[in-house]
Amino acid sequence: MSLQLQPNTSLVLTQEVAYISYAGHHLAITFETPDLMEDVHRIFGKLLTTNPPSVFHTLNIRKIDSGYAIDGVSEMESKLDSQRSTLQHLKFEVIHQFIKLTPNHLWLHAAGASLEEKGILLSGAWGKGKSTIVSELCERGALYLSDDIVPIDMTSGSLMPFHLTPMRREYEDAHASLSPVEVSNLSKRIIDLSADSYARSGVQLAAIILPEYTPEATTALVPHSPALTTMTLLENCLNLKTKKEQAVRFLGSLVECVPVYRLPYNDGAAGAALIMDLITE
Amino acid sequence: MTVDAANISLTDYPIQRSGVIAQHVLDEMVLYDSEKEEGYSLNQSARSIWDLCDGQRTISDICSALAAPLSLDPGLLQDDVLITIQQLAAMNLVTLNEPTASA
Numbered sequence: 054m055s056l057q058l059q060p061n062t063s064l065v066l067t068q069e070v071a072y073i074s075y076a077g078h079h080l081a082i083t084f085e086t087p088d089l090m091e092d093v094h095r096i097f098g099k100l101l102t103t104n105p106p107s108v109f110h111t112l113n114i115r116k117i118d119s120g121y122a123i124d125g126v127s128e129m130e131s132k133l134d135s136q137r138s139t140l141q142h143l144k145f146e147v148i149h150q151f152i153k154l155t156p157n158h159l160w161l162h163a164a165g166a167s168l169e170e171k172g173i174l175l176s177g178a179w180g181k182g183k184s185t186i187v188s189e190l191c192e193r194g195a196l197y198l199s200d201d202i203v204p205i206d207m208t209s210g211s212l213m214p215f216h217l218t219p220m221r222r223e224y225e226d227a228h229a230s231l232s233p234v235e236v237s238n239l240s241k242r243i244i245d246l247s248a249d250s251y252a253r254s255g256v257q258l259a260a261i262i263l264p265e266y267t268p269e270a271t272t273a274l275v276p277h278s279p280a281l282t283t284m285t286l287l288e289n290c291l292n293l294k295t296k297k298e299q300a301v302r303f304l305g306s307l308v309e310c311v312p313v314y315r316l317p318y319n320d321g322a323a324g325a326a327l328i329m330d331l332i333t334e
Numbered sequence: 335m336t337v338d339a340a341n342i343s344l345t346d347y348p349i350q351r352s353g354v355i356a357q358h359v360l361d362e363m364v365l366y367d368s369e370k371e372e373g374y375s376l377n378q379s380a381r382s383i384w385d386l387c388d389g390q391r392t393i394s395d396i397c398s399a400l401a402a403p404l405s406l407d408p409g410l411l412q413d414d415v416l417i418t419i420q421q422l423a424a425m426n427l428v429t430l431n432e433p434t435a436s437a
Contacts, residue, residue, distance in 0.1 A: 280362035280375035287366070287373050294371065298355045301366045301373075305357035 079105035098218030165198030171259035182266030189325030211255030349389030389431030
């Protein structure tokens, strides 16, 4: 997962601490250096809060000779050499902290949207075009759950909102075939969603889509093997190592309950339109 | 213990290895090896074979069990079933059972 952030000169920061909230839990990020504050605020977007009543954990970012260090991480002090790698690691660590607090959640590397109270889960490895499809869905009236991380509440079966700032990669040439490294180096543009485009609560799953952006593809929804779909979800389950059997059982059962499709596409708008038709028909 | 998959024969008794989490997903199956932390998907045919790897049937018995409802000659299935079980054994998802006196 990579982030290449664009400048945002309108953001004015006066705090030296950022609070991130999920499911009633509040995490603090403190900054001994202001370098990364703006980027942190941009990445975590609507997950940020102010003046929480308490925090369950604090991560501290400081500058060191060779780059940055994050204190309070799960294993040992983390030393990172670039802003980009520090932000990636910080994002992972924030999610890891929330994973520890939510034992009834499975956390998927996925995107999600809600349409007419029906949840759409977009799963697959990075660079497959999940963010593009979810942003196109939101432009057509769907509500934004997340474009990168979707927690699923195993008790209710609901996809939960996790409002990282929505972004999508900018392809200079939509018809060019790019290597994974080239895809990872593409810049990301923030998607500007209105305040009422964010889902406020969990939503029941209605369909699982596995997007596959390919320049030469014909855009189509193709029914997909339920076992292979389950495998994809397991491969993208961030807490599989701790949930193991529970994750296999839950995700296998989840896949049995909803239609699953591959979405090869070369046109995000057309792909999103097909999903809209599927959900609303 | 991993078996020598290439030497598995029709008279062997394959058995699902303990520690492998098996989850039916409609007519297919997902297997998850919690020790190696690796997952595998089985299509409908492979799942049918997996389900019969109970340590009490030989591979020939499995062929017969699969062929009977289809009114097929079990011999027609032998190559495919044997190859599938060899593949499952190579991935250490099945092992071989010692036949019991009653088997």
